[in-house]
Amino acid sequence: MDRAEALLIVRGLTKRYPGIAANDGIDFDLRAGEIHGLLGENGAGKSTLMNILYGLTDPDGGEMWLRGVPYRPDSPGEAIRSGVGMVHQHFML
Numbered sequence: 001m002d003r004a005e006a007l008l009i010v011r012g013l014t015k016r017y018p019g020i021a022a023n024d025g026i027d028f029d030l031r032a033g034e035i036h037g038l039l040g041e042n043g044a045g046k047s048t049l050m051n052i053l054y055g056l057t058d059p060d061g062g063e064m065w066l067r068g069v070p071y072r073p074d075s076p077g078e079a080i081r082s083g084v085g086m087v088h089q090h091f092m093l
Contacts, residue, residue: 006031008053008071008084013062015048022048026062054086055079 006029013026022045030036038046051057053064055073064071066082073079076086 005029006065007067009065011063013049013052013064014060015045015052015057016060023052023059050086053079053084055084 008030010026010028013023014021015023024045026045026049028036038049040046048057052059053073055075055078059072066084071082071084073082073084079085
């Protein structure tokens with residue numbers, strides 16, 4: 001996969017909490033015009049993945065590239081400045 005072809009590339013993304021791997025080796029590519037959905041039961045790691053992409057949670061491992069540049073936001077503000085936003089299911093203050 002050529003990094004220049006995808007807007008977002010995620011490889012080996014991992015997040016662990018005591019006793020559980022919330023995300024374990026997630027890989028995906030997102031290209032312009034694509035629509036992706038995240039499906040899974042409660043506790044499957046969907047929110048954890050979104051929180052990592054949005055800078056609310058730090059991953060324990062893996063790599064991300066946004067527009068061909070390494071991406072690891074430290075905060076939602078940094079994610080937004082990079083062009084990554086999130087619409088929450090429930091209103092957050």
